[in-house]
Amino acid sequence: MLDATEGYITEDGRNIGGVVMEMHNITLRFGGVVAIKDISFDIREGEIRAIIGPNGAGKSSMLNVISGFYNPQEGEVWYKGAKRPPMKPYQVARQGIARTFQNIALFDGMSVLDNIMTGRIRQMQAGLLAQALWKGKAEQEEVENREAVEKIIDFLEIQHIRKTPVGRLPYGLKKRVELARALAAEPSILLLDEPMAGMNVEEKEDMSRFVLDVNDEFGTTIALIEHDMGVVMDLSDRVVVMDYGKKIGDGSPDEVRNNQAVIDAYLGVAHD
Amino acid sequence: MPEQLIWGMEVFLNGLMAGVLYALVALGFVLIFKASGIFNFSQGVMALFAALTLVGIMEGQVPFSHLINAAFGTEIHHFGWHVPAVAAILLTMVVMVALAWLVNQLIFRHLVNQEPIILFMATIGLAYFLEGFGDIMWGADIKKLDVGLPQGINSTIDEVTYNIFGYGFFIDNLDLWATAVAALLVIALVIFAQYTKQGRAMRAVADDHQAALSVGISLNFIWVMVWSLAGFVALVAGIMWGTKSGVQFSLSLIALKALPVLMLGGFTSIPGAIVGGLIIGVGEKLFEFIIGPMVGGATENWFAYVLALIFLVFRPQGLFGEKIIERV
Numbered sequence: 001m002l003d004a005t006e007g008y009i010t011e012d013g014r015n016i017g018g019v020v021m022e023m024h025n026i027t028l029r030f031g032g033v034v035a036i037k038d039i040s041f042d043i044r045e046g047e048i049r050a051i052i053g054p055n056g057a058g059k060s061s062m063l064n065v066i067s068g069f070y071n072p073q074e075g076e077v078w079y080k081g082a083k084r085p086p087m088k089p090y091q092v093a094r095q096g097i098a099r100t101f102q103n104i105a106l107f108d109g110m111s112v113l114d115n116i117m118t119g120r121i122r123q124m125q126a127g128l129l130a131q132a133l134w135k136g137k138a139e140q141e142e143v144e145n146r147e148a149v150e151k152i153i154d155f156l157e158i159q160h161i162r163k164t165p166v167g168r169l170p171y172g173l174k175k176r177v178e179l180a181r182a183l184a185a186e187p188s189i190l191l192l193d194e195p196m197a198g199m200n201v202e203e204k205e206d207m208s209r210f211v212l213d214v215n216d217e218f219g220t221t222i223a224l225i226e227h228d229m230g231v232v233m234d235l236s237d238r239v240v241v242m243d244y245g246k247k248i249g250d251g252s253p254d255e256v257r258n259n260q261a262v263i264d265a266y267l268g269v270a271h272d
Numbered sequence: 273m274p275e276q277l278i279w280g281m282e283v284f285l286n287g288l289m290a291g292v293l294y295a296l297v298a299l300g301f302v303l304i305f306k307a308s309g310i311f312n313f314s315q316g317v318m319a320l321f322a323a324l325t326l327v328g329i330m331e332g333q334v335p336f337s338h339l340i341n342a343a344f345g346t347e348i349h350h351f352g353w354h355v356p357a358v359a360a361i362l363l364t365m366v367v368m369v370a371l372a373w374l375v376n377q378l379i380f381r382h383l384v385n386q387e388p389i390i391l392f393m394a395t396i397g398l399a400y401f402l403e404g405f406g407d408i409m410w411g412a413d414i415k416k417l418d419v420g421l422p423q424g425i426n427s428t429i430d431e432v433t434y435n436i437f438g439y440g441f442f443i444d445n446l447d448l449w450a451t452a453v454a455a456l457l458v459i460a461l462v463i464f465a466q467y468t469k470q471g472r473a474m475r476a477v478a479d480d481h482q483a484a485l486s487v488g489i490s491l492n493f494i495w496v497m498v499w500s501l502a503g504f505v506a507l508v509a510g511i512m513w514g515t516k517s518g519v520q521f522s523l524s525l526i527a528l529k530a531l532p533v534l535m536l537g538g539f540t541s542i543p544g545a546i547v548g549g550l551i552i553g554v555g556e557k558l559f560e561f562i563i564g565p566m567v568g569g570a571t572e573n574w575f576a577y578v579l580a581l582i583f584l585v586f587r588p589q590g591l592f593g594e595k596i597i598e599r600v
Contacts, residue, residue: 067486093488105483107476118476118487124469131468132460185487 291553317525
């Protein structure tokens, strides 16, 4: 078992660092319904960490806990070695945790470029007047931000739609723009909520490639949710499996694949 | 050139000027509606309240003096100082920002995710409250507002038009100023919305709350900012209307004239508010000039509403509004 600060090198030669986020005994309830029950796991720097499980297992709730949209009733969230107090989602975002949404949440009225620029809000510090007049710090910042955004646009191959209002794009491209916006924040942890949901095979392959490339190129730590086992097993370094709000497995894809509880959950064994 | 045509041109120009003032009020509506989906019925009253506060501060009036005098039997009304216009305008802006913060903190923060009709009702309540509050705070008498804007006939235009047409146009200096100020205001707002981080955040919040949160935008901050902006626009509108016709409680009724303007221009478009205002301004003045005499005048009272009604039937999203598409 690895120490929390120790890193290792994967088979394909990527550097995985120490633990950047830790969930300690998280329990989340909505009224009488227990969405997450006493779950603990960690996320290491530079890895692709998947949370999988059948529908209704509590995966999205877990992601919402990490991104601050829900505050759990019990348990602790540790981020970069410090316990995180209950926070608003925008505060979590400013700490460098970016996310996408299962049902795509983009700014439909804005162009692709503007959408991605909103991801840079964390990096903009210049005063209001300076921004309006485009002077001094603001000018330099804007140039830097634009450069960073253009790099991401190139990377995700969406140059041809830069000026298009997002509302007009097809589903697959919207998902990609949302990924671009999250990436623009240069996040410490990137949370992807079912990045492949509703996509056809080709789009799924594209998205898988992008997720791998992002992780490889920028060294971004990625935590993603999927219920499609196949996709996840190929992508991720480690997998948490949830079922009915509980953790039933945690480990490398191979370990998880051979875990009896996981097999039961997916094949549907009667709960007694 | 026939006299009628020349007069018509003068009426047209004056209509444009009046339209600018309508547009100023409509602008405040559009700002809040775009950023928060709230149709702010109290925008007109905010303009009145801003103007009242401005006069009060300039004249060194003691706020709540009636209340204080009635309670303690004193006779204080004035501090006995006069505040210069610029300082008073800045102070009034501070009051408007404080008001924006209070409105968000006490009302709208608690109504997140409520139906638009509920938010609308809340703004009606706010409108009545503010009207009464303004009355208690500053008194109900008609006040003169003079922040040093020039008033009266513009002699240059008078001369030039006299030389061309043999008839001097009457254009009020104040209207010219109002036009210039409105133009500046719109340019500033557009620059703000398009090119600053806060402006981008404002548009983001208007589009999608969750997504805005996920990129690190604080909804509360944006809402207070938007209400402050609306307060600022209300202050500008209040100054212009107040200088023109005195600060009086009928000022809040201008808000009603902004409704047809918005139906024409569309509730979500800043250029729409301007163009809508100009069309209503010109339309009602020309209509009064041409058709008015045939029907016994006073058409200005209803023309705008009839025009808005026609628009509602044939183009409900207005000239510039986003097309309403219902998916089944």
